[in-house]
Amino acid sequence: MTSTVGRLCFSNKTALAPMVRVGTLPMRLLALDYGADIVYCEELIDIKMVQCERVVNEVLETVDFVAPDERVMFRTCNREKDRVVFQMGTADPERALAVAQLVENDVAAIDVNMGCPKEYSTKGGMGAALLSDPDKIEAILTTLVKGICKPVTCKIRVLPTVEDTVELVKRIEKTGVAAVAVHGRMKEERPRHPVHCDYIQAVAKTVSIPVIANGGSQDWVKTYSDIEVFREATGASSVMLARAAMWNASVFRSQGALSVDEVIEEYIKYAIRYDNNIFNTKYCLCQMLRDRVESPMGKQLHAAQTNEEICEVFGMTDYYKKTQAALEERRAALQANHCHSDQPTLEGDIITMAVRFERREYPPQITPKMYLLEWSRREKLEQPVYETVQRAQDRAFQSTVIVAEKKYRSALWEKSKKFAEQAAAIVCLRTLGVPEGKIGEKNSGLVNKRKREEKRNGETGEDCTAAETAYRKRHITQSSQKEEEKN
Numbered sequence: 001m002t003s004t005v006g007r008l009c010f011s012n013k014t015a016l017a018p019m020v021r022v023g024t025l026p027m028r029l030l031a032l033d034y035g036a037d038i039v040y041c042e043e044l045i046d047i048k049m050v051q052c053e054r055v056v057n058e059v060l061e062t063v064d065f066v067a068p069d070e071r072v073m074f075r076t077c078n079r080e081k082d083r084v085v086f087q088m089g090t091a092d093p094e095r096a097l098a099v100a101q102l103v104e105n106d107v108a109a110i111d112v113n114m115g116c117p118k119e120y121s122t123k124g125g126m127g128a129a130l131l132s133d134p135d136k137i138e139a140i141l142t143t144l145v146k147g148i149c150k151p152v153t154c155k156i157r158v159l160p161t162v163e164d165t166v167e168l169v170k171r172i173e174k175t176g177v178a179a180v181a182v183h184g185r186m187k188e189e190r191p192r193h194p195v196h197c198d199y200i201q202a203v204a205k206t207v208s209i210p211v212i213a214n215g216g217s218q219d220w221v222k223t224y225s226d227i228e229v230f231r232e233a234t235g236a237s238s239v240m241l242a243r244a245a246m247w248n249a250s251v252f253r254s255q256g257a258l259s260v261d262e263v264i265e266e267y268i269k270y271a272i273r274y275d276n277n278i279f280n281t282k283y284c285l286c287q288m289l290r291d292r293v294e295s296p297m298g299k300q301l302h303a304a305q306t307n308e309e310i311c312e313v314f315g316m317t318d319y320y321k322k323t324q325a326a327l328e329e330r331r332a333a334l335q336a337n338h339c340h341s342d343q344p345t346l347e348g349d350i351i352t353m354a355v356r357f358e359r360r361e362y363p364p365q366i367t368p369k370m371y372l373l374e375w376s377r378r379e380k381l382e383q384p385v386y387e388t389v390q391r392a393q394d395r396a397f398q399s400t401v402i403v404a405e406k407k408y409r410s411a412l413w414e415k416s417k418k419f420a421e422q423a424a425a426i427v428c429l430r431t432l433g434v435p436e437g438k439i440g441e442k443n444s445g446l447v448n449k450r451k452r453e454e455k456r457n458g459e460t461g462e463d464c465t466a467a468e469t470a471y472r473k474r475h476i477t478q479s480s481q482k483e484e485e486k487n
Helices: 025-034 093-106 127-132 134-147 162-173 197-206 224-234 243-247 260-273 278-292 296-303 307-313 317-338 368-378 417-432 445-456 466-486
Strands: 014-016 038-040 053-057 062-066 072-076 084-089 109-114 152-157 179-183 211-214 238-241 345-347 350-353 385-390 397-403 406-410
Touching (some): 014 025, 025 260, 084 093, 093 109, 093 134, 109 127, 127 134, 134 152, 134 162, 162 179, 162 197, 179 197, 197 224, 238 243, 260 307, 260 317, 296 307, 307 317, 385 417, 406 417
Parallel strands (some): 014 238, 109 152, 152 179, 179 211
Antiparallel strands (some): 385 397, 397 406
């Protein structure tokens, strides 16, 4: 049996509920700051998560789970590691286990969404659709409990009758889950409908595992003291807040809530510090503004297209610039550390080296790509082929060059596609021990090419006038550039 030492406890807790587009890192950290004991991430679909790669983001000091298209699906940090619950949408036990195993070392617990009534969840047999398939619920939860070391929980909605709801939760309890969250509305009901506290109470009286009451934001919870009132009304062990926390995360604050404007400022700081998705940030801020969303400030927010523009709306431009400068300084320091070695390393089938293309280190109109092309021709090889990718989070580029069926690339990302290709060419040339054209470098490949051109015309460099030599140099350079552009 797995040890429970250090495992997340779900009794007598207040939690930030999982909310799509809301429960990202900035909101989770904000809720923790104000007193929440546990924070849930937004529902993340298993099919998308299972394709992700775990990446340590040294600049932001986060752990990112990055999709093949470079989108960050889930971002977390050490600050929340022992209190964040990863919620997934799933309808497949084995895929659910694969996702749980991918993230379990970076989170405190795994939760399965069985309550979302929205079509994007239910159409795949996930969310509230699972409520009508208790066999699948049991299979998913049992597989997770047996397959990972972290606590497993689930979040459900109540069924049409109290008896059916109690029977379902009793079956869930037998799978070995650590807790169950119960939203006191049926899947057809919406926030305008009253929450069924009696259903939650019946469940809490029947099972021995902690029951987390959810759904009280509209009628019950408007202040911190209301949280305890809702807990008593439902007989639950803990309380989970969604909309009340979305509107003002300081509802978790035992000393009393802060003004929404203060909360907005703190949220924006986290959003900038952790490079939150711009559209996600806008959505959360609009939810906080509520009836002010149509005000001049709200309209400016709607028009904002970057995090910097959002900061301008709220008078936080100085904070944005200061934070970006600090991140850029950290990025430069990390890259400098990565560059301390000129020795190539092998990553899979790709030879890598931490190098950067510095334009000032090369003569005008001379580049490493030109030298690599010349060397390839001299060796009677096929011309180099460049494959370049761009990552979404900062729009930086990284290129791989293929020469003689071998791949080369720089470990560093560049700000432009052209520079990324030049950096890849440098890695290839240095690995092969071939000149790359830097100022002051001897044995230029382009010089060799010029001599061949001169011999082809029956001349030597000594026979040419200065004007003719200059003309040939320009001609060769232009030809090489045209070849490079074609590639």
